[in-house]
Amino acid sequence: MLPSRAPLLLMTLLLGGCAAPAHQQQLGQALNGLEGELERLEEELAAMNGLHYQKAIDAPAALRRYLKAPAPTSEGLVPAEIALQDGPLLRYRYQLPDSIKALPTDNPCLRYEFELRHLGRLGQLDLHWQGGGHQGQRLIQQSDCPFSAKGPGLQ
Secondary structure, three states: OOOOOHHHHHHHHHHHOOOOHHHHHHHHHHHHHHHHHHHHHHHHHHHOOOOOOOOOHOHHHHHHHHOOOOOOOOOOOOHHHHHHOOOOOOEEEEEOOOOOOOOOOOOHHOOOOHHHHHHHOOOEEEEEEEEEOOOEEEEEEEEEEEOOOOOOEEO
């Protein structure tokens, strides 16, 4: 996504190691400012449906934070396993209670809008579920979701 990100961080770390303690604090503040700006730009690109990356390591910080504690579905389901892979491909595995026979997959673009927008144009969301003797799978391509470039929701 941003090819200058790694060299910029490396350069900042190298300069930080050579700097006097007073300057290290200033460099730390500058680095925090750059990281904040990067996150703001990532969020703007996600809102405009303009993210484009292939390596999982380049996933936006907001998506990585979200995956540590994802929000439950409207039915109260939370993935039992989460894996973000290169592609980018996000896998959710749900363990369903006996009362639910299948994962609700109606209108997946809106149900999983945050994840799909932050996966970028090449992104895929692979849903797996099992429970109560039933199992299933559904692959959702971000490119199949007609997201509005003006913000949340579909066109």
